[in-house]
Amino acid sequence: xxxxxxxxxxxxxxxxxxxxxxxxxxxxxxxxxxxxxxxxxxxxxxxxxxxxxxxxxxxxxxxxxxxxxxxxxxxxxxxxxxxxxxxxxxxxxxxxxxxxxxxxxxxxxxxxxxxxxxxxxxxxxxxxxxxxxxxxxxxxxxxxxxxxxxxxxxxxxxxxxxxxxxxxxxxxxxxxxxxxxxxxxxxxxxxxxxxxxxxxxxxxxxxxxxxxxxxxxxxxxxxxxxxxxxxxxxxxxxxxxxxxxxxxxxxxxxxxxxxxxxxxxxxxxxxxxxxxxxxxxxxxxxxxxxxxxxxxxxxxxxxxxxxxxxxxxxxxxxxxxxxxxxxxxxxxxxxxxxxxxxxxxxxxxxxxxxxxxxxxxxxxxxxxxxxxxxxxxxxxxxx
Numbered sequence: 001x002x003x004x005x006x007x008x009x010x011x012x013x014x015x016x017x018x019x020x021x022x023x024x025x026x027x028x029x030x031x032x033x034x035x036x037x038x039x040x041x042x043x044x045x046x047x048x049x050x051x052x053x054x055x056x057x058x059x060x061x062x063x064x065x066x067x068x069x070x071x072x073x074x075x076x077x078x079x080x081x082x083x084x085x086x087x088x089x090x091x092x093x094x095x096x097x098x099x100x101x102x103x104x105x106x107x108x109x110x111x112x113x114x115x116x117x118x119x120x121x122x123x124x125x126x127x128x129x130x131x132x133x134x135x136x137x138x139x140x141x142x143x144x145x146x147x148x149x150x151x152x153x154x155x156x157x158x159x160x161x162x163x164x165x166x167x168x169x170x171x172x173x174x175x176x177x178x179x180x181x182x183x184x185x186x187x188x189x190x191x192x193x194x195x196x197x198x199x200x201x202x203x204x205x206x207x208x209x210x211x212x213x214x215x216x217x218x219x220x221x222x223x224x225x226x227x228x229x230x231x232x233x234x235x236x237x238x239x240x241x242x243x244x245x246x247x248x249x250x251x252x253x254x255x256x257x258x259x260x261x262x263x264x265x266x267x268x269x270x271x272x273x274x275x276x277x278x279x280x281x282x283x284x285x286x287x288x289x290x291x292x293x294x295x296x297x298x299x300x301x302x303x304x305x306x307x308x309x310x311x312x313x314x315x316x317x318x319x320x321x322x323x324x325x326x327x328x329x330x331x332x333x334x335x336x337x338x339x340x341x342x343x344x345x346x347x348x349x350x351x352x353x354x355x356x357x358x359x360x361x362x363x364x365x366x367x368x369x370x371x372x373x374x375x376x377x378x379x380x381x382x383x
Contacts, residue, residue: 005042009154010051010058012037015360016183020058023186027054040064045233048157049241052227053220056182056213058162062143062154063088070151071105073115076144080119080153086127088155090231092137095120097144104146116144116153138229159226165212166222167277168203175202176305176340180362181209182219184369187358188301188338192253194377195300199290199325201259204270204283206303211279214255218245222277256297260288291324298334299377305340305362319349326351336374342367 012020020039024032027050033040039058041047051061066083070076089095097117099109106112120142125131141156163179185206190196192214198206212219221242228238261267264287274280290306306325307318322343329337330351339346342365347353355373359366 006044006048007040007064008043008047008051009038009040009062009064010055011060011062012039012058013180013183013361015358016057016180019183019186020055023055023057024051027051046237046241048227048233049225049238050244052158052162052225053218053241053245055162056209056219057179057186059179060156060158060161062156062158065153065155067150067152069149070146071149073106073111076106076112076151077115077119079151080116080144081122083120083123083153084127085120085123088232089120089124089140090137091124091128091130092134093140094135094137095140095142097142099144099146101146103148105149106146106151112144112146112151116142138231139226140230141226157225157227159224162220164223165219165277167208168205168273176205176362178205178209178219180340180360181205181305182213183360184303184305184338184340185210185213187369187371188303188336190301190303192255195256195295195297196258197293197295197300197302198259198304199261199288199293199302200304200306201261201270201285202266202305204259204273204285206305207257207259207270207283207285208274208277208279210257210303211255211274211282212277214257215253215282216248216250218249221245221249255282257282258284258286260286260290260293262287262289289324290321291328293328295332299374300332300335301338302329302335303338318343319345322346322349323351332374334374337370337372339370340367341370346370 010020010024014037017034017037017039021032021034024039024041029041031041048061065088068079070079097113099113101107101109101112121133124133143154145152163177165178196210201207227233259270267285267287270285271280274283306321340360340362347370352372354370356371358369360369
């Protein structure tokens with residue numbers, strides 16, 4: 001393995017790169033680069049493991065092997081072949097190549113994939129001195145991404161996307177990704193000493209993610225990663241990183257987290273998912289309509305991904321729901337409200353102009369994250 005620092009890239013959905021960057025900095029990294037759709041650092045194998053285990057809002061962790069201009073297939077082949085691929089790929093590696101091309105002269109993705117694959121084989125032949133590679137060993141998923149005639153070659157270290165935490169085996173017909181749920185919670189600045197409510201809990205993603213954040217449980221603690229099988233990342237590294245995560249978890253942190261849904265089947269799914277990850281005793285799930293919400297608690301944070309036209313329900317049903325939300329919720333003047341919605345008239349229907357809104361993409365749906373700030377809790381000693 002090459003001992004030079006690895007360029008480690010955390011990919012992210014458009015609009016939440018800054019959130020991922022904040023996560024990376026909170027893990028102690030200082031030299032952080034933020035670009036469209038990705039956040040990068042230079043680090044070691046241990047950093048690959050830590051980022052996979054701890055990042056809540058990132059999509060994947062990749063190692064960027066090289067980036068170079070490529071305006072012809074010959075240039076793509078020669079520059080790829082010149083890379084010392086044996087530093088990354090053992091002789092029995094399985095290394096499929098995927099690709100994408102945006103605004104580049106080399107627009108045929110299948111051709112680019114085939115050329116990169118052939119160039120890697122040529123590079124490996126020089127080192128291992130064999131002509132045929134069985135590819136029956138550990139998996140190294142390689143991507144060639146062309147953007148404006150610059151080719152970037154990377155290896156995926158995560159395997160399944162980081163949104164797959166290992167607890168949600170079942171979900172509703174319009175699920176919110178765990179990574180997006182975590183980003184939504186981060187944007188609320190919620191702290192574990194405040195009530196947290198999701199009145200449209202679906203399969204329980206927001207309440208479960210809040211509980212994991214509240215008790216500082218690493219989101220990747222309950223799953224495996226493809227790079228755990230790579231021979232040049234010592235298994236001891238993964239053991240140490242998981243031990244560190246276990247030591248940092250605060251299982252004694254009390255939480256007040258609730259999830260409601262009008263559909264009893266969704267409530268049952270939420271309970272099952274919370275039980276799967278061992279958080280069922282920390283979260284209260286209940287069948288209820290948002291217009292029936294009542295509370296005597298103060299300074300709570302209510303976060304929701306309510307139905308919207310492209311996702312669920314007719315437009316008339318959605319409009320009536322948003323009006324009911326405003327009538328019910330705005331009476332709680334110490335609470336803060338956060339909603340991920342695509343309806344252009346949401347503020348008017350809800351009955352208040354948002355303190356702030358942020359453009360986010362829920363899958364392929366362009367949405368706005370409406371933020372209605374309430375007052376901060378009074379500190380002890382305040383009058």
